[in-house]
Amino acid sequence: MRKTFLEYVAEDLLKKYGTDLSRITLVFPNKRASLFLNEHLARMADGPLWSPVYTTISQLFRDRSERVVADNIKLVCDLYRIYVQCTGTTETLDHFYGWGMLMLSDFDDIDKNLADATDVFRNLSNIHELDDVSYLSEEQREVLKRFFSNFSDDYNTELKNRFLQLWQNFGNIYNSFNAHLQEEGLAYEGALYREVVNNDLATYDADTYIFVGFNMLQKVEQKLFTLLAKAGKAKFYWDFDRYYMEGANNEAGYYIRQYLEAFPNELFNRDDEIYNNFRTEKVLRFISASTETIQGRFVGHWLQNEDFVRAGRKTAVVLCDENLLQTVVHSLPSEVENVNITTGFPLAQSPVFSFVNALINLQTIGYTKSAERYRLQYVRAVLRHPYSLFLSDNCTEQLRALEEHHTYYPSRQEMAVDEGLTLIFANLEEGVADVQTYHAKLVDWILSMLKTVGKSTQETDDHLMKEAIYRMYTLFNRLHELIVSGDLSVDLITLLRLITQLVQSTSIPFHGEPAIGLQVMGVLETRNIDFDNVLLLSCNEGNMPKGVNDASFIPYAIRKAHSLTTIDHKVAIYSYYFHRLLQRAQNITILYNNATEDGHTGEMSRFMLQMLVESGHKIERLSLQAGQMPNVLQPHAVEKTDSIMQQLMKLDKLSPTAINRYLRCQLLFFYNTVAGLKESDEETDDIDNRTFGNIFHKGSQLIYEQLMDANFTVSENAIKDFLADKSALLRIVDRTFNEELFKVANANQHPQYNGLQLINRGVIISYLKKLLQMDLSLTPFRILAMEKPVEQEVVFDVDGKAHNLTIGGYVDRLDEVEEGNGKVIRVVDYKTGRKPQTAVAAFEDIFSGDKVTKNHADYYLQTFLYAAIVRDSLKWNKQKLPVSPALLFIQQASAEENDPVLRVGKERISDIAVYHNDFWAHLKALLSEIFNKERAFMPTKDRERCPRCPYRQVCYQ
Template identity: 50%
Template sequence: MKTFLDYVAEDIIKKYGYDLSHMAVVFPNKRASLFLSDSLTRTARRPLWSPAYLTISEMFRRHSSLEVGDRIKLICDLHKSFIRCTGIDETLDHFYGWGELLLADFDDIDKNMADAGHVFSNLKNMHRLDDISYLTPEQKATLQKFFSNFSEDQDTILKQRFMQLWSNIGNIYDDYRERLRKQNIAYEGMLYRDVASDDTIEYKYDTYLFVGFNVVQKVERKIFDRLQEQDKARFYWDFDKYYMPSGGKDAVNEAGHYISGYLKYYPNELDSTSTDIYDNMSKRKNIVYINSGTDSIQARYISSWLRENGRTGAGQRTAVVLCNENMLQTVVHCLPEEAGNVNVTAGFPLSQSPLSSLVLRLSSLYLNGYNAGRRQFKRRYVMPVITHPYSRFISTRCKELKDMLYADRGHSLAADELSLDNGLSLVFGIEKNSGIVSWLTDIVAEIARNAKDGDAFFQESVFCIHTLLVRINGLISSGDLIADNITLQRLILQLISTTSIPFHGEPVVNTQIMGVLETRNLDFDHILVLSCNEGHMPKSLGDSSFIPYSIRKAYGLTTIDNKVAIYSYYFHRMLQRANDITLVYNSSTDDGQTGEMSRFMMQLMVESGYAIERRTLHTEKDRNIMTPRCIEKTPEVMDRLMNIGYLSPTAMNNYRRCPLRFYYNNVAKIKEPDNIDDDIDNRIFGNIFHLASELIYRQIMQPDGLVKSTDIERVLKDRKLIETTVDTAFRQEFFKTSDSTLRAVEYNGLQLINREVIIRYIRRLLEIDKTLAPFTIICLEGDVFEDVAFDTGETRHTVKIGGRIDRLDMITDSETGQQRIRVIDYKTGGSGITRKPCSVEEVFDPSLLREKHTDYYFQAMLYSALVRNNVHYNHNGLGVSPALLFIQHTRKDGYDPTLLFGKEKITDIKEYDDEFRFNLIALIKDIYNNEHDFEPTADRSNCDICPYRQLCGS
């Protein structure tokens, strides 16, 4: 296939020869110049003097004494003019998005050379008599956000604010332009208008070739006209007969709307009647429409599409076009090896780079995690920074600091103690008066110095973020940007979200991956268009502007109609010379998707006459990418199993829930990560309560374990004693330090709430026990174990079972008057047991774990069975009863934590001992049976709270 630029190259050499140094070729965008240069070289087949290549933007900028200002500075200056003219003191971060919208309106007015005074005068008159009833609820909500919050008489206040803007928009325009001109800068439309209006400009080249334009704005037409009058302008138009008007009739397709109007004023240098150049849509094409359920399926399809029909070998003649450029990251990861070094022209979103996540964590540390008065940091903001993968480029001691904070949660987070070296001193040596931008700039610069050998993508992301921060810092230093740190943080994040990391490559070789705009002037044999949905092709066409449609239409400004015609041209021009076309759209309505194919696809189906093949990409619903797999009990696994030390009730309950979970936790020894922030989870809360209750009772009970009501009453009256004891428990279990003289405990708000709750729980426990006293505590947090022998086939094994009991006491039963031992397990959770098991058989039924909490029963009964036969704890052969003390459910008088089977109290485990041990041995045999692999549970409801669900793929 011969491309449009090939025809242009042939015509240039035919008409102008091989010395093209006296001419300039002007394109709508930069990319096409590289392809034209390649076409000229191939066509000439000999050395030639190359022409100058310009974009239309470069051409305007070369002929102006003004410079286009930095985007951030332009918005900052517009913000100043906005405040000055309206009196609305809106913060910069709230104004920024609206400032971009206002700047786009000004740019559009100037590029279309509209009379700004008339536009704004009509705008002011139109709204003076108008009300805001025509606004949609969504528009009102947006304006309310812009103009801050209103408490009453919303519409009246909103209208007043609205009118402040409309009545002053002309003043803003004039003030803004004057402000910029004094600084010798301009926005693009302002510069264009100055150049187009200046009749004294002398244009350097003898000939200007304008190639591949579609919509031409009035400022550009002004230049075209002037150069044409001087016989310096020539035009090469790229179109197809399919969408152009014929026989005096208007075009049936909006794609040809603009070019058809320009041809009469700016004649085509190529033969407009040539069927080879301009009648390609009538030629045979293989067109496939594909319906996909998700964007990721579309991306995965690229691999198989490229492997078909020799597309990977077609090099630059193959293109993957992204209507939704947010898919780039997924697409890049789905490319097959055969694709080689593809050429990516779409930029990678900076917000998706790992470095941007580090900047986000750092800014949160600066604004939320630092107490300037105490020069201390909050752990929840420190840990995400020093555990980030890129923190190693700040300091080699981040891991050391992380381990130190893991080991001692009570370690001071003072800036001086965290600053172990120069890199960490940059992070934690925060001086609020230096500002967040300077602080971030210094840290990113340190990362750049320490990561010189990083990959190209990483280096580019560092460069982009550092450049962005330096630009903001420069504006702050010059006084152009005045904002507090919170506003600056929001501004930084907004700018990161709108910035792309450019890819560099050799554009004229290999498969091309590009956005829609990059396809202008370029032709391909094989083309795959992804996300060709309504909303992406054309882009969502909300008429976002401060200038209503009627006024925009009247003054020749850009409207929705223009945008549809422009995108229609992009779509049809992209396809016109390709013979192998695949268009994929997302049919899902999730995540804001409409699920509709592009209107241009529908149009092509109806109007083109092509036999379009329809396909659907299906997910393999019966195939799970990650499915839980059994762990085989190999000799190595069995060896580890035999050496796990002992089986605790928790370990056996893990096995009952899910044998695979038992393997990960108890055999493979993969432990859950510790809680590293300032929050107190349920496990830590329970540990603090357990230790606090132990410490309290060690102070109450006599040397022989006797606890009297008078001793309990004394402690209940001494609130300071209880608080100090709870603080000690906090220090050991949460702050991970046992040295009470090291430093005072400092709690945050949530920790204080948890501390108060535990104090109340301790008091409630004492109140319950006061009604029971006198009684004897046999042990607190005491261990009980027993060796159990069992057979597996022909082999006999012995395993130690047992664990730590929260509390073992001896009471006098109020009903029988007999002494009995209670094995008490404290429970601080709020769920309790609403449905109780009625038999030992139910206790061992794994299907009742969730419904009846049989794991609680199992643990209490196992400890009771072990204590029953333990002469150290039960040398008198007393009855032993299992008990679960749910501290949140102890409000009823006469509360008894002794377990029940139905309504029958278990006053002595001996009655159920034989049946319990029979089932226990069966469970242990199953665990050690090498013919039973560690299988995932069949009850997937257990997976919801399993810490290993991601590991096993549940």
């Protein structure tokens, strides 16, 4: 079996140093490789073993300094204050945060490359100052001349002025910032590294420092290697392959080729067994896929190979795009018992972040300080969150009460009914003297919430939840320390944005035994570790190599002249990672996304193309396709089975609304009326059309009940007097809001209106005024009924047998007016929407499903039905007066010569008697069709209505 690089290292260490490695320190680029090497040493040793000290290069530097590397929050906050002092800027910390991270990166690069910051930041705005750069080589001076030649013409442009003005301050910012950190005993990583390698008093206690598996070295690392090598304390193990070391054009070996002479390899460079594996026989497959998700799902298929599963830690799933982690984890088959995941789960994708976000919104944008009330939509977000149940068992009950009464602005007193809800709806304003104190109290409040939820989840088996809560608590605890100490002094908006940025950059580590089971890793975690079976996902250009980011305040030419890190050889770093991962692997499958959408280029990595051309390996090219083709879902007819007919025959009453549903779409009628599936009420803070109409109808009813005399007559003076009393209409509208929206019995009290409710309230008031002003022209008139049932029993044929059914509903208004030479009864239906532009051209259109949909002929059917019933009714029409169907569109109520009486074509229907017989004949024929067992319920032909249909998901299954 082929050995891994770390096994060769372990074997060589035991050969040279024996089993007493206690005076040896092994230094790695990262921690993970040390775990594998330790396991190899323990297995290969003949007897007891004195283990070496394991450390990383970062920790080696940190252990030799009394200063501490501060976290990025602290560093950026301190850098911001220095920046403001040096430049006099008025930029907020929120705007500066990204710049600050960029500055820190530049400062870190300067120090890790041991550049002279004074020379780097020297003001070279004038090309003549290049005469005094004797410290530069001729080549470096030429690079700078080419760069600054761009500034010689049109020097006074705004962009150049701003750049040079900022450039002039960088030296002061750098020096002041480092002096400040020195006083506090803090440092950023580059500054600490530089201090250590320049400190002649730094001690290195181990007999030997062995550096294993490094690739690119910063100048500080090279200097440390040199210092220890000259002292006879350093040994080096390099991991490479002759395939990319011998070819000068292959970038993968760019760095190691430079270091081998200065830092000689402990293993024999010409040993083919160790360093000539890339060209050995391999099974290689390149697979294109149309989406990222399908690549993650492919993991389960790939692991159906039992050899891969049995290989355990010799099998790796490597993610070039770590956003695939969730899909990959959920795609692992049950056969995989042990999994080690090295990449972290994004904290921003955990439920605790949505919980914290909801809490912050509740106390900030969700709280009206002047009214001391919360907005329902933010209260709802908190009370619905599952983590709130760890604080109070009354969350669901409280939310239900608010929604039932349409309380859109609950007070703190209304919500704080128990200890948990009192904590949620705490008064953060109390005793707060300034903004900084409020921020500290807000963050402390979040901490208390997280602490309470964390204690309640200790008994659960959800380790991810507990770890996420802990990470969030740690982050907010650090923020609290910085706010209290005065290091973080910002406005509220900046604080909230900063919290979001910090959470998005934080991940939750997975715990496990690295040396056991399938390895799911990011690219960087694969360093020094070899696998037999490798599945590399999302190996696209932009992921492998990572999109080269050359963002910096230091221009490329100046970076190059001062030997700072440039983009020239950044690709070489990822080229090494790619080739080193594959060099000892035997079974390699590489997937890439070939779609050119959602930010993806659709290109395979350049390293894959390089292998196709140069490697000499036979590479199988495949394409990953979904195993299922998407089905275009279409609604299907519902046959009238015996059980459906039984439900249908149980109907003893039909409303005109139900009949119109049938005309619009027979399936809509079936699901709603026959199957009894009621439309869901979408919870919203807005007033929907139905509620708006109910409030208007109720308001008009209450008004006319006041205006009518004992004979049910409404006079001109009654309407004018009512309109003159401005408060009368307001009282009635507020009462209707209480009854129809807020469900409050007390007419004198109601919850506070929100903005949309106030707008709707104003519209309803204006509509009612229009109605009253229009009715002035009709006075005097009698109102026979308002919101009263109008019904009639209808007998029709079902399978040759007579079947009776009650047809009817509630009429909005039934009045008796003077018209021409006599009295007429009008059946008035109020409509608060806009009047259809297309009128009903022929009587038959009323029973046409197509016409019902396109020109609202359903309005006609309902009013015709009520008019026909009233025409024959002894209760409503004892005098056998003409009956006119009328639709009153309130938005057009103030228009001149507005006549609500319906027309068919151009004919005004002064009396429904003209269409009486035809109407009943058509209606009975329609009812016979509805109850005809041989006629299935068919979907509508007008599919444009389907996306808005509440039964779409049921209908399209």
